[in-house]
Amino acid sequence: MKGAKKVNEIYRQVAASNFSVILGTETSWDESISSEEVFGSRFNVFRDDRDKAVSNKKSGGGVLIAISANYESEQISTSKCKEFDHVWVKSSIGSQVHIFATVYFPSENAKKESHLKFFTIAEQIISKFSPETNIHVYGDFNQRSVNFVIDDENDSLLIPIVGDNETLQCLFENSSEIGLNQVNHIRKENNSYLDLLFTNMTDDFCVTESLSPLWKNEKFHTAIEFSIFVHSTSVRPDDNFFEPSFDYKNANFELIKRKLNCIDWQTLIRDANIDQGVDIFYRTIFDIIEQTVPKKRKKVNIHRVPVWYNHDIVNLKNRKQKAHKTYKRNRNDSNLAICL
Secondary structure, eight states: OOOOHHHHHHHHHHHHHSEEEEEOOOOOOTSSSOOOHHEEEHHEEEEOOOOOHHOOSSOOOEEEEEEEESSSSEOOOOOSSSOOOEEEEEEETTEEEEEEEEEEEEGGGGGGHHHHHHHHHHHHTTTSSSSEEEEEEEOOOOTTEEEEEEESHHHHHHHHEEETTTHHHHEEEEHHHHEEEEEOOOOOOOOOEEEEESSSOSSSEEEEEEESSSSSSBTBBBOEEEEEOOOOOOOTOOOOEEEEEEOGGOOHHHHHHHHHHHHHHHHHHHTTHHHHHHHHHHHHHHHHHHHHHEEEEEOOOOOOOTTTOOHHHHHHHHHHHHHHHHHHSOOOOHHHHHOO
């Protein structure tokens, strides 16, 4: 994601998108790239750039989480790790609390010990929050041999096929112990899964291949979209969710005209090639829009569930599904009693 051309392209795609949360791995960013340069003022950005002193690597790595400035969010403090890059953020979206995490394991560190260390940190963080908190962990775990089958009871969840691979056993046993399921079913161009998405949600979400990736898909990485349906326990059929949108009808057109007239386009793009010129043009236009067009609240229909379908029922449902999986692995009366 580093390089002037990539940064400008991502800036343009972000400005034209309607994403609320963006998670990225292998950014290769350092102090020379500011978050505002890419995300503007629309997002609060949290990063863990690769520390050369810790990792003993000159470049590469790095992860980020960008969350819409419309939502209250704060970074969860963690220590730097030489085995992997990771960042954790708590965000309040609607009436729900969500924890987002992004992690990147270099191929040489995608080992049992590294995964165990990461999930030990994950358990320490998650244990500080209530069971109702929604957890989402996305990252490049660099496990090319992993495969999955669809859960018979919930086709949104995937069951890993690990065999005798101790690293995969460690990865999925530890994620399961803290209530997380892998839900990314999008294969890469080489027919493998490198990017995994763990969540404790069992419904009210959808995973699809992104139709508008911020950067072109690569052989080992395909951009995915994780849609979460946010609702309140007091939802009524006539309720609506409000999201901000540009109010072009009430834009300051005189100010727009003056700003456009002040631009010396020939000087601005004189030394640019055609791709750079397009990026400069879009960046300039989007900056003017941000400065001159007010925002309004736009009604958006949201996913509906019955009013009685509250967090207690969701937790009971999750516990039942976990207990049933335990029973399928170890068919004894005590596990069956928990399941029932």
